[in-house]
Amino acid sequence: MIIVFVRVMAIFSLIFLGFISNKIGILPFESRKHLINLMMYITAPCMAASSIYTKTLSEEVLNSTFQISVTAAIYFVVISVISYFIVRMGKFKPIEEMGLYMVAMTCINTGFMGFPVTKAVFGGDIFYLMVMHNVVSCMYLYGAVPILLKIGRKNVESHFLQNLKDILNPAMIGIFVGILFLALGIQPPKAINEVIIYLSDATIPLSMIIIGVQLGSSNMMEVIKHKYVNLVNIFSMFVFPILTFFVVEQFDMLETNVKVVLIFASAFPAAVVPSAIAEQQGLQTNRLAEVISLTTLTSLIIIPICATFLTAYYGL
Secondary structure, eight states: HHHHHHHHHHHHHHHHHHHHHHHSSSSOTTHHHHHHHHHHIIHHHHHHHHHTSSSOOOOHHHHHHHHHHHHHHHHHHHHHHHHHHHHHTTTOSGGGGGGHHHHHHBBBTTTTTTHHHHHHHHHHHHHHHHHHHHHHHHHHHHHTHHHHTTTTTOOOOHHHHHHTTSSSSSSHHHHHHHHHHHHHHHHOHHHHHHHHHHHHHHHHHHHHHHHHHHHHHHHHHTTTTTTHHHOOOOOIOOOOOOOOHHHHHHOOOOOOHHHHHHHHHHHOOBHHHHHHHHTTTOOOOOOHHHHHHHHHHHHHHHHHHHHHHHHTTTTO
């Protein structure tokens, strides 16, 4: 239990490194774009692909894949309905930002942040399921989010076809390649595979440093003063993970690793992708950026606690 907590804190110390690097000018905010491109176009696809094709296709793998795919889809449907009632009953204002708040509560960062943290903390088997969870998450991001963003607004066009094309991002391509290799029972040549593994391992420190740069460039004192941003943070980072835990514990037919991924995924901060989709629709994204910053900061406390609890509770 202590070992897991120390391991998570060691990973998160890289966020502090990125934060300090930003504050002293080594990695200014402008560098974030290039670091993200390096991760999203090179290292993350390698991590996603290798996590899949290194598996052995078996009845157990197929069963766990089916379970995580179905339950992740159900999660996003249920959490969307709950978030709608929260913003309606809470009378979030202005009304034009209702969709933004819903998206902020439901879109979790299981790729950019979830991949490296899950692999470092839990290892291959659970990381594979997190990758499969992210497939469903991407479908939700590019299929449902453009529609949700329109809630409360009038005369806003949704570029649905463009968002569907965005599903074919490098990480998703890596996932598809990994699935193809797994199905065919093949792996890349040894020399190429070693390069893929090296690049895959670089994703963890790179992603954490990027988050540190982002936090270093945010005015957190202003963010934490906003009433609705704080409410979103409370629900997404505290209420939803606890609710998810109690719900999945009611289903004994679910495999332990599936339960762990569903709960752990719900504890991650708001995803960055919805902000880009909102900009694509010509919407103001300041509120989303504030939620992303605050939930990311909160996750520095929540994720180590969640990882330690899950490891102890499920005997991992």
